[in-house]
Amino acid sequence: MISDFNQLSGLQLDALREVGNIGAGNAATALAQMINSKIEMTVPRVNILPLGEVPDLTGGADRFVVGVYLGVTGSARASILFVMPVENALHLVDMLMGRNLGVTQTLDEIEVSALQEVGNIIASTYLNALAMFTGLTLIPSVPALGMDMAGAILNAVLAQFGAIGDYVLMLETEFKKEGQDVVGHFFVLPEPGALQTILSALGVNG
Numbered sequence: 001m002i003s004d005f006n007q008l009s010g011l012q013l014d015a016l017r018e019v020g021n022i023g024a025g026n027a028a029t030a031l032a033q034m035i036n037s038k039i040e041m042t043v044p045r046v047n048i049l050p051l052g053e054v055p056d057l058t059g060g061a062d063r064f065v066v067g068v069y070l071g072v073t074g075s076a077r078a079s080i081l082f083v084m085p086v087e088n089a090l091h092l093v094d095m096l097m098g099r100n101l102g103v104t105q106t107l108d109e110i111e112v113s114a115l116q117e118v119g120n121i122i123a124s125t126y127l128n129a130l131a132m133f134t135g136l137t138l139i140p141s142v143p144a145l146g147m148d149m150a151g152a153i154l155n156a157v158l159a160q161f162g163a164i165g166d167y168v169l170m171l172e173t174e175f176k177k178e179g180q181d182v183v184g185h186f187f188v189l190p191e192p193g194a195l196q197t198i199l200s201a202l203g204v205n206g
Helices: 012-035 052-057 084-098 109-133 150-161 193-203
Strands: 040-050 064-074 077-086 138-140 144-149 167-177 180-190
Touching: 012 040, 012 084, 012 109, 012 167, 012 193, 040 052, 052 077, 052 150, 052 167, 052 180, 064 084, 064 109, 064 150, 077 084, 077 109, 077 150, 084 109, 084 167, 084 180, 109 138, 109 144, 109 180, 144 150, 150 193, 180 193
Parallel strands: none
Antiparallel strands: 040 167, 064 077, 064 138, 064 144, 077 180, 167 180
């Protein structure tokens, strides 16, 4: 029985990667409708990594980041965290708002709302794609946004959403618009037993 992501086979990773690509395509469509402008979104890298390595992807536990997090209930309980360094988040806001790169210097109410909606769209489209493949019911909570050091953001998610496994699924997420590109990371942190449920429903149970 598979309980951690590091035990996945190539076939299982391919299935999760395909779900990520479909979710990214749907998210790009939703974002384009939101801002009335074309925006590309891809998932160039899908990986499995120990929970403790999550802050390293953003430059270390002390790097200031913006994190959007949601809980997932239904057939497979999990937490979702979309995170990027603060400077990347500011650039993403520029992209969403049709501003020149570097114009946004602070995250006020409208900028926070935009980033929450991006996190919500990414989480919802990924969960919808996963539900389409599996037939599972996956219900995201309302997104919450925090700005703090990467280690503190991760600890806050763990404190709020409870026990998870030792490994997480990471989907590198790249946004492109008119020659600009911004990279963030999207993490799925399943509660114990949830990964087995998902893999069984995908038909790639190891």
